[in-house]
Amino acid sequence: MLVAAFLRNGLGLLVPLAIACTIYLYLYPLFGGCAFPLPSRDAHEAFEATKRLHWPFNETESDPDHVPTQLAPFRLLALGDPQLEGDTSIPTVLLGTFPHVISIYKHLTFQTPHWSFRERIRWTVHDIVDVIFEDIPYYLDSWRKRLDLFGNDFYLAHIYRTLHWWSRPTHVSVLGDLLGSQWIEDDEFEERGQRFWQRAFRGGERVPDDVATWPAHEYDLTGMLDGSEAEEIWTKRIINVAGNHDIGYAGDLTPERLERFERVFGKVNYELRFGIPINDTDVLATIHHDQRNPESNRLEPEIRIVVLNDMNLDTPAKDTDLQDATYKFINTVIGTSAAVEYSGIFTLVLTHIPLYKPEGICVDAPFFDFHGPEDGGGVKEQYLLSADASKGFLEGFYGMNKDPNAAAGGRGRKGLILNGHDHEGCDTYHFINQTNGTDPSERFWEVARWRDAQARGLPNLTSSGVPGRREITVRSMMGDFSGNAGLLSMWFNQETWEWEYEFVNCRLGTQHFWWFVHFLDLGVVVAFVVYILVSILGFVGVDVDARFFQGVAWGGRKIAPWWYQKRDDAASQNGHARIKG
Numbered sequence: 001m002l003v004a005a006f007l008r009n010g011l012g013l014l015v016p017l018a019i020a021c022t023i024y025l026y027l028y029p030l031f032g033g034c035a036f037p038l039p040s041r042d043a044h045e046a047f048e049a050t051k052r053l054h055w056p057f058n059e060t061e062s063d064p065d066h067v068p069t070q071l072a073p074f075r076l077l078a079l080g081d082p083q084l085e086g087d088t089s090i091p092t093v094l095l096g097t098f099p100h101v102i103s104i105y106k107h108l109t110f111q112t113p114h115w116s117f118r119e120r121i122r123w124t125v126h127d128i129v130d131v132i133f134e135d136i137p138y139y140l141d142s143w144r145k146r147l148d149l150f151g152n153d154f155y156l157a158h159i160y161r162t163l164h165w166w167s168r169p170t171h172v173s174v175l176g177d178l179l180g181s182q183w184i185e186d187d188e189f190e191e192r193g194q195r196f197w198q199r200a201f202r203g204g205e206r207v208p209d210d211v212a213t214w215p216a217h218e219y220d221l222t223g224m225l226d227g228s229e230a231e232e233i234w235t236k237r238i239i240n241v242a243g244n245h246d247i248g249y250a251g252d253l254t255p256e257r258l259e260r261f262e263r264v265f266g267k268v269n270y271e272l273r274f275g276i277p278i279n280d281t282d283v284l285a286t287i288h289h290d291q292r293n294p295e296s297n298r299l300e301p302e303i304r305i306v307v308l309n310d311m312n313l314d315t316p317a318k319d320t321d322l323q324d325a326t327y328k329f330i331n332t333v334i335g336t337s338a339a340v341e342y343s344g345i346f347t348l349v350l351t352h353i354p355l356y357k358p359e360g361i362c363v364d365a366p367f368f369d370f371h372g373p374e375d376g377g378g379v380k381e382q383y384l385l386s387a388d389a390s391k392g393f394l395e396g397f398y399g400m401n402k403d404p405n406a407a408a409g410g411r412g413r414k415g416l417i418l419n420g421h422d423h424e425g426c427d428t429y430h431f432i433n434q435t436n437g438t439d440p441s442e443r444f445w446e447v448a449r450w451r452d453a454q455a456r457g458l459p460n461l462t463s464s465g466v467p468g469r470r471e472i473t474v475r476s477m478m479g480d481f482s483g484n485a486g487l488l489s490m491w492f493n494q495e496t497w498e499w500e501y502e503f504v505n506c507r508l509g510t511q512h513f514w515w516f517v518h519f520l521d522l523g524v525v526v527a528f529v530v531y532i533l534v535s536i537l538g539f540v541g542v543d544v545d546a547r548f549f550q551g552v553a554w555g556g557r558k559i560a561p562w563w564y565q566k567r568d569d570a571a572s573q574n575g576h577a578r579i580k581g
Contacts, residue, residue: 302346
């Protein structure tokens with residue numbers, strides 16, 4: 001049974017490889033050491049704690065109250081720029097299927113006007129050439145693209161599903177560019193929206209409009225970070241941020257584009273507030289209260305998540321009413337923020353376009369392009385916010401000031417900025433040196449890579465005249481950028497009465513590995529089925545080898561296939577008789 005032996009030996013090589021690759025693919029966070037950071041900031045401890053979450057024997061009869069681990073109360077799975085493409089990226093959808101064949105038919109049936117028969121023949125020949133060099137390649141590429149789009153949805157779904165299962169986030173956010181183009185028609189938008197929710201992020205839910213509320217002074221908490229069943233709903237909800245490929249830049253943003261995005265993916269401007277329970281009566285007594293403890297600067301611990309559409313912060317904008325609405329939202333956030341003298345509140349801003357940085361800090365450098373006067377002259381493209389918009393962002397949301405005589409010394413409120421847009425990702429620290437010169441007008445915002453800022457000790461100088469805030473641009477989760485995801489942990493330090501955080505990345509690898517593993521698994525399954533069939537046929541007495549190696553008829557004689565011919569030659573050299581066709 002040569003065929004059976006060939007399949008058996010092949011499976012002996014492929015099955016272990018397929019099993020190893022599949023295990024790695026579906027447990028890649030385990031092999032990559034991915035885990036939400038712990039307050040200890042020890043990566044190994046965090047990884048071991050996450051592993052214990054998946055160990056089925058955490059509780060024992062001798063220790064029924066054993067708790068496997070104590071993770072940070074707030075854990076955000078941050079995903080950047082999935083950019084789902086669709087029909088507009090398929091050549092045959094845009095150009096038609098074999099359009100030049102149709103053109104040839106029209107030429108030959110005299111449905112096209114030509115001044116002479118020679119001219120008609122000339123255009124027919126042109127179209128024949130185009131069929132070979134355009135229609136056929138476009139047709140094949142269209143099917144490749146359809147397969148690529150289908151697989152890409154499941155590649156993104158694999159990242160979301162696997163990390164969600166492994167790391168156990170309390171919250172999830174997609175930081176803009178959910179789709180691949182703002183120019184698509186409504187039906188294409190709806191189709192991509194369905195793919196987003198039913199395939200790429202299956203099981204996820206948009207944040208309800210009644211939960212995504214407008215900032216207010218008297219505000220009830222959105223939820224408590226206490227691990228209760230009520231908190232579990234946030235593990236399913238996805239906090240979507242609007243990006244330029246979703247609603248357009250300031251010069252493209254219209255009420256129609258905004259309305260369809262909010263209908264499918266959720267509001268573009270809102271805030272969420274989450275607290276943690278404080279059960280110690282002595283600690284509760286130290287919290288500020290207008291009647292009981294008015295002198296305290298401690299507020300009840302709270303994470304304030306601000307979801308911001310910063311697509312139309314810079315001017316000129318196509319629709320000034322929409323821009324005014326964004327400005328009004330920002331002003332309301334600022335107006336409802338606690339005074340900078342108080343501690344206990346952490347402001348996490350989720351947006352899309354990163355803040356301004358000089359060239360060389362990140363991959364994306366400052367860049368602006370504008371529509372022509374005939375199109376309104378609005379912002380057509382931008383890589384970063386303008387310097388003025390970024391300054392207002394930092395000084396407005398966080399209340400930082402270049403003047404050390406300002407409230408709380410200009411140190412501002414605690415917080416962090418997460419965004420996308422720059423697919424390569426970037427981690428930076430924005431700061432201002434209050435000791436630079438004697439005149440505050442001489443001081444300006446500076447930016448450094450986060451690792452460089454740490455090396456210089458800048459984050460530790462906030463209370464010494466150098467206030468600053470960290471900005472993390474999350475690397476894209478697209479395959480070309482290694483299927484990255486960000487893991488942000490936050491916990492409350494009761495001694496300092498401040499929130500602390502840590503951020504790490506987790507990468508799957510390029511989409512090519514995902515495709516390789518699934519094609520390998522499919523090949524192994526097919527080979528195994530064929531092997532079973534061959535074995536059954538041999539068992540019932542069918543000579544599979546004779547039928548398979550009987551060769552082909554050519555010129556009245558049978559010739560063995562070339563691949564079998566080589567085997568015969570090798571066999572004859574070893575003294576074995578060759579099998580004739």
